[in-house]
Amino acid sequence: MNEITQGFWDAWALILFFDPDLYEIIFLSLRVTVTAVVIASLIGLPIGALLAVNRFRHRRFVIALLNALMGLPPVVVGLFVYMLLSRAGPLGGFGLLFSPSAMIIAQVIIITPLIASISHQTVRDLWANYHDLLISLNTTRAQRISALLWDSRRALLTATLAGFGRAIGEVGAIIIVGGNIDHATRVLTTAIALETGKGNFAFAMGLGMVLIMLAIIVNLLIHNLTKTEQASTW
Amino acid sequence: MVILPLKMVGATAYVRGKRLVGPVDLTLAPEGFTIVIGPNGAGKTTLLRLMHGLQRLSGGSIDWAVSLTEARRKQAYVFQSPIMMRRRVVDCIAYPLLLRGENKKSARAKAKTYAERYGLGHVLQNWAPDLSGGEKQKLSLARALITEPEILFLDEPCANLDGRATREIEAILQKVQDEGNRIVMSTHDLGQARRLAKDVIFMLNGKIHESGEAEEFFSAPQTLEAQAFTNGEIVE
Numbered sequence A: 001m002n003e004i005t006q007g008f009w010d011a012w013a014l015i016l017f018f019d020p021d022l023y024e025i026i027f028l029s030l031r032v033t034v035t036a037v038v039i040a041s042l043i044g045l046p047i048g049a050l051l052a053v054n055r056f057r058h059r060r061f062v063i064a065l066l067n068a069l070m071g072l073p074p075v076v077v078g079l080f081v082y083m084l085l086s087r088a089g090p091l092g093g094f095g096l097l098f099s100p101s102a103m104i105i106a107q108v109i110i111i112t113p114l115i116a117s118i119s120h121q122t123v124r125d126l127w128a129n130y131h132d133l134l135i136s137l138n139t140t141r142a143q144r145i146s147a148l149l150w151d152s153r154r155a156l157l158t159a160t161l162a163g164f165g166r167a168i169g170e171v172g173a174i175i176i177v178g179g180n181i182d183h184a185t186r187v188l189t190t191a192i193a194l195e196t197g198k199g200n201f202a203f204a205m206g207l208g209m210v211l212i213m214l215a216i217i218v219n220l221l222i223h224n225l226t227k228t229e230q231a232s233t234w
Numbered sequence B: 001m002v003i004l005p006l007k008m009v010g011a012t013a014y015v016r017g018k019r020l021v022g023p024v025d026l027t028l029a030p031e032g033f034t035i036v037i038g039p040n041g042a043g044k045t046t047l048l049r050l051m052h053g054l055q056r057l058s059g060g061s062i063d064w065a066v067s068l069t070e071a072r073r074k075q076a077y078v079f080q081s082p083i084m085m086r087r088r089v090v091d092c093i094a095y096p097l098l099l100r101g102e103n104k105k106s107a108r109a110k111a112k113t114y115a116e117r118y119g120l121g122h123v124l125q126n127w128a129p130d131l132s133g134g135e136k137q138k139l140s141l142a143r144a145l146i147t148e149p150e151i152l153f154l155d156e157p158c159a160n161l162d163g164r165a166t167r168e169i170e171a172i173l174q175k176v177q178d179e180g181n182r183i184v185m186s187t188h189d190l191g192q193a194r195r196l197a198k199d200v201i202f203m204l205n206g207k208i209h210e211s212g213e214a215e216e217f218f219s220a221p222q223t224l225e226a227q228a229f230t231n232g233e234i235v236e
Helices: A001-015 A021-055 A061-069 A073-083 A099-135 A141-151 A153-168 A172-178 A186-198 A202-227 B046-054 B068-073 B089-099 B104-115 B132-147 B162-176 B192-198 B214-219 B224-230
Strands: B006-013 B019-026 B033-037 B059-063 B076-077 B151-155 B182-186 B197-205 B208-215
Touching: A001 A202, A001 B089, A021 A061, A021 A099, A021 A141, A021 A202, A021 B162, A061 A099, A073 A099, A073 A172, A099 A153, A099 A172, A141 A153, A153 A202, A153 B104, A172 A186, A186 A202, B006 B046, B019 B046, B019 B059, B019 B208, B033 B046, B033 B192, B046 B076, B046 B151, B046 B182, B046 B197, B059 B197, B059 B224, B068 B076, B076 B132, B089 B132, B104 B132, B132 B162, B162 B182, B162 B192, B162 B214, B192 B214, B197 B214, B208 B214, B208 B224, B214 B224
Parallel strands: B033 B182, B033 B197, B076 B151, B151 B182
Antiparallel strands: B006 B019, B006 B059, B197 B208
């Protein structure tokens, strides 16, 4: 118990005195995760909307598959990306293994199904409401998807935030493809695992606190920025 | 280019093996205010949806005086339950113009004019889903009319409104008709039908049971069912 309390205070000291190692890790974590969330949103949101608006053969199977992929084991994704990017792999020539890019690729694979699945459910509900109006107004498919995505933007932020939450806390895949290299690919989660193993609980605790605070701050920030509909009852 | 007359020949609509409407033979002239009346389930809404292209045609034909693409651009539809986009009133009204490539500034300016014309000037910046029932239906009308359609379909637009809101909507419709717009509207409110109709289509069991000029229809209905309906009796 004494160790935990001591770790807690040491952690605050690291944060408050701007420990350079700690802040390097924080900024890399944010860079990797935010990039992954942006890319995954650009892929996942239109996929979710397309699945909501389009009727095609085996649609149910695709939706079930997408939902199943939400639970994709990160370690397996890590292994898959590792094999792709390793020197003998098909994308080995790019030299991306053990770089932040490799970590971004792994995170994109992990969170895209999550974002697509949540956005599909959100857009599907709105599509049920808008269907007759958008058909009556002679909209093209692209116009429908654009209107649905725009009008459900607030709910879709929940999808991207869920993606952010999953990505920032992810460790299995990025430790495999990033290698947890100091000053190169070390992020919050991989550093916590390493420091805990070394018995450096204060630093691990500091990183853990930052991780939790980051998740809360990002959520608060996004909700604060999207208060456009605040006065509304819906 | 004038998209009317609309000619329906043997038009039929089936949904999951059940016939909802048809066969219907009907010609809509370029002018007038047609009211479609009949009991619940008679096929009024389906008939309107068939004309507008919201309901897939199972048999027969529906032909406009111009190509279908051209015809679709020059018609509008107002739903019984107003569909409100999650946008501000002004943006909801401007939306059809944006779809047609008009720039945002001029679309919003025109939307403002229409909003004021239909009594929504004071709620321009409000969120559409927060409006009252009457305001929502006025918004639907403004959104439908902003593209200056040649024909306006209305599916029981006053069904969920109180007397005052109904009177306001009727006044708007009367004005729209006076400006030369073609209107086809369904209602189960006989009083409203008498007040607005120039001609009447009486539907029963998915078919046009009787049709003709409103004055003639209400003063001397030809069939027993139409007589019973106009007398306020229950017709099934």
